[in-house]
Amino acid sequence: MISEFQTRFAALSGPVRCAFWMVLAGFGFSAMGGLIKFMSTEMHPFQVAFFRCFFGLVWMLPWLVRRGPRALKTKRLPLYLSRATFGVIGMLSGFYALAHLALADATALSFTAPLFATVGAALILRERVRLRRWSATLLGFVGVLVILRPGATAIDPAVFWSLLAAATTAANMLIVKRLTDTEPSEAVVVWMVLMLTPLTLLAALPFWIWPTLEQWPYLAAMGLAGTLGHLCITRGFKAADASLAMTFEYARMPMSAAVGIVIFSEKPTVWTFLGAGIVALASAYIAHRESTLARQDKIETEPDRKVVRL
Secondary structure, eight states: OOOHHHHHHSSSSSHHHHHHHHHHHHHHHHHHHHHHHHHHTSSSSHHHHHHHHHHHHHHHHHHHHOOGGGOOOOHHHHHHHHHHHHHHHHHHHHHHHHSSHHHHHHHHHHHHHHHHHHHHHHHHHHHOOOHHHHHHHHHHHHHHHHHBBTTTOOOTHHHHHHHHHHHHHHHHHHHHHHHHSSSSSHHHHHHHHHHHHHHHHHGGGGGGGOOTTHHHHHHHHHHHHHHHHHHHHHHHHHOOHHHHHHHHHHHHHHHHHHHHHHHHOOOOOOOHHHHHHHHHHHHHHHHHHHHHHHHHHHHHHHHHOOOOOO
């Protein structure tokens, strides 16, 4: 029965498979966000971050045992180390923000990662960023101002931790983009939790309290939700162009808002959704533009093909 489903699923078009994986990723990350916020009411966010990594590693162990240590053989260890450095900063910042912000606000601010990625690509990687992408990036940051409304309301300091998490996520996006050229998606996820588990443990030790018996299932579920989310989103981006995948990624916004309303009695404002919509449109355009240029570059490198880029 499973093999029959896999055969039928593989026969589906790329966009349909992409939608399936991205919506599943949205459910996974929304559930993880809710569990992070819930557990952060009873223990420090840094300790919650450690258990997310620890149980993420536990859930990936069957794959590692089945494939063996050779599955982690790599010649790109420096890139993995760079990713771990940005990853631990982003995770600790993001978990702290989730503990102190409404889920809808934290999710909306996390959508700024592609905007920071554009800035990083231009300033650090020296990529050529054209006027339309810069315009979309500026529009995205206008969306951030709509969410925060500086001057109209007091800005929670946790907002800056959320933006730091988005900026380091952007750095991770640039690194993962290089890694996936040669590395399997499962190996990328396993290397992440292998490196982040001891790093987050060091951050958690000053705030350590042993979880109660009732808390362990929630922590395990949080690790499972995050791991499944990462695996699904990787498959979603492989099934179709990034511009299409990004469209479905923003389904996390209403999902996270629903979790916040039902579980935590939060009341997201219309400004949050309006700003999130602006950020999402800007980020989706950036992804579309990158996908278009990548296709043009691929055509230009094919023999006996000449394309004039407008």
